[in-house]
Amino acid sequence: MTETREEWIKKRAYALWEEEGRPAGRDFAHWEQARAERQALERSAASLDGKEVKTRKRAASTPKANGAAKAAALKKTTSRKSA
Incomplete structure (x- = not known):
């Protein structure tokens, strides 16, 4: 039988109460x-x-991360040209 989220919380709260x-x-x-x-x-x-650890797939890079990477690469390129 699968335990609902609320049942899990209820049991855990009870265990915390007993532990204290x-x-x-x-x-x-x-x-x-x-x-x-x-x-x-x-x-x-x-x-x-x-009881088990699920493997999470690494998400594809986000547009924000890609933008930051592109900005860093552009900064390196422009700093080399001006030097």
């Missing part, structure tokens, strides 16, 4: 920490259960 000795009044902090951990997990290359 079951303090009163920290439920919101534990929920937010669990939510943040889930977001980080979703952005990582790990599988949701943490």
Whole structure:
């Protein structure tokens, strides 16, 4: 059975609460920490259960990166000509 995002957060928040000795009044902090951990997990290359690491394909260079590379190359070329 696949666990929903909310179920995962709920279980993780509960685990955080237990790890801290079951303090009163920290439920919101534990929920937010669990939510943040889930977001980080979703952005990582790990599988949701943490048992395998997915390989991410390297994205093609972005137009912004290409523009920066071209600008740097142009700067080198123009500095050589003026010297």
